[in-house]
Amino acid sequence: MDRLFALKVFCVAAETLQFKETAHRLAISAPVITRSIAELERALGEPLFIRSTRQIVLSDFGRQFLPKAQGLLDESEQLFQSQGNDDEMHGVVRIAMPILPFNDEILGELLSALEPYPHITLDWQVGGKRLNVVEKQIDVGIRIGFAADSNLIARKIGQMHEKIVIAPKLLAKLGKPANFVDLKKRYPLAALADENTGKAWAWHINDDEQIHANPQFYSQEMNAILAAVKSGRVVGHILDCVCADALATGEVVELFADIPKIQWPVYLYRQQQTAVPARVKFVFEELARIVGRRFIQAA
Numbered sequence: 001m002d003r004l005f006a007l008k009v010f011c012v013a014a015e016t017l018q019f020k021e022t023a024h025r026l027a028i029s030a031p032v033i034t035r036s037i038a039e040l041e042r043a044l045g046e047p048l049f050i051r052s053t054r055q056i057v058l059s060d061f062g063r064q065f066l067p068k069a070q071g072l073l074d075e076s077e078q079l080f081q082s083q084g085n086d087d088e089m090h091g092v093v094r095i096a097m098p099i100l101p102f103n104d105e106i107l108g109e110l111l112s113a114l115e116p117y118p119h120i121t122l123d124w125q126v127g128g129k130r131l132n133v134v135e136k137q138i139d140v141g142i143r144i145g146f147a148a149d150s151n152l153i154a155r156k157i158g159q160m161h162e163k164i165v166i167a168p169k170l171l172a173k174l175g176k177p178a179n180f181v182d183l184k185k186r187y188p189l190a191a192l193a194d195e196n197t198g199k200a201w202a203w204h205i206n207d208d209e210q211i212h213a214n215p216q217f218y219s220q221e222m223n224a225i226l227a228a229v230k231s232g233r234v235v236g237h238i239l240d241c242v243c244a245d246a247l248a249t250g251e252v253v254e255l256f257a258d259i260p261k262i263q264w265p266v267y268l269y270r271q272q273q274t275a276v277p278a279r280v281k282f283v284f285e286e287l288a289r290i291v292g293r294r295f296i297q298a299a
Contacts, residue, residue: 004076006040007069009033010048014066017056027153027284028272088278090119095283096133096141097126099221101242106290113286120279128195128220133271139280140287143267152269157288158295161261162203165243165252167232177255183235184211190225190234191215203237206260211237226252266295 013022013033023030041048048062058066097103103126114120125131131138133152144160164183177183191200191213200218203211217228222242229236229243230251236243246252268291270276270284 003040003043004073006036006043007073009036010040010062011066011069011073013037013049013056014058014062017058019056024155027155027270029153032272089117089282091277091279092121092123093279093283094123094137094139095125095287096131096136096138097124098142098144099126099128099223100142101223102294106287106294109290110283110286113290114283117279117282120283122283128192130196133269138271140268140270140284142287142291143269144264153272154267154269155288156265157268157292158266159263160239160241160266160295161263162205162237163240163243163247163257163261164203164205164235164237164255165226165229165247166235166255167230167252168250170232170235171253173232180205180209180211180256183255184213188216188234189213190217190219190228190236192222192225192237193218193220195220204262205237205256206262209259266291268292 009022009026009032012025013019016022016025019033019037020030023033026033037048044061044065046061046065047059048065049056050059097106100106107124110122114122125138130143131141133141142157143154166187170187174187177187183189189203189211191203193199194201200213200215203213205211215234217225217234219225219228222238225234225236226238226243226246228234229238230246235255236252243252247254268284268288270280
């Protein structure tokens with residue numbers, strides 16, 4: 001057991017009195033919190049918390065132990081303050097990003113935040129392919145969707161959904177589709193290409209509706225699909241953040257706007273490691289702030 005880590009978990013849990021919130025603050029999984037507290041309690045031979053189905057509270061021993069634990073953490077911070085923290089702000093941070101329309105703005109803000117740390121080197125990788133995080137040594141990344149990975153610490157920073165969009169001139173030519181069967185039968189469709197397989201992704205509308213298109217246009221780039229839609233060539237199934245400006249200007253209009261859509265969670269992740277360099281933690285928190293703010297503004 002890493003006793004300093006366990007003490008940190010205990011101190012944060014004593015403040016939040018919620019293991020889930022403690023996991024969120026420390027950017028680790030809830031089972032790690034539970035296991036660390038249990039190991040610390042076994043080592044001390046006393047319960048630190050009184051648990052019920054609704055809440056946790058500090059035990060009498062936990063209240064007495066808390067100031068000692070906080071003092072030990074403060075001493076350890078002072079001990080290591082001058083030992084290598086500067087070195088930890090040197091080196092490479094590898095970042096994996098999906099293809100998003102505001103990636104350049106995110107990168108610009110991140111580079112501004114890194115100005116005080118000129119010795120941090122960013123390896124900025126953008127693409128739709130699902131990478132092997134361990135093999136590619138990815139430090140921080142963003143994923144869209146529900147896929148879980150026990151090797152990762154993940155923090156939800158927002159959500160997005162697709163819209164079905166069409167250019168006004170194609171709508172005037174073909175009229176409004178009566179339903180999804182009509183859409184698939186009479187309308188030229190575009191699809192996003194799976195970068196891992198090269199095949200076209202199905203349109204996942206919601207739990208009840210999917211469209212397996214025989215696309216007349218497909219691309220790994222969603223901005224390219226939007227361009228094809230705006231030209232009047234195809235109907236597209238496009239992330240809301242990608243087509244928002246075109247909808248606002250009237251270059252495209254939305255079909256089936258009243259149909260519920262799948263809300264895809266957006267996760268910021270890093271590898272689950274015992275020792276995480278300060279530069280990786282810094283980049284992780286800065287990306288959480290920068291990207292998370294964009295989803296708050298869009299809400």
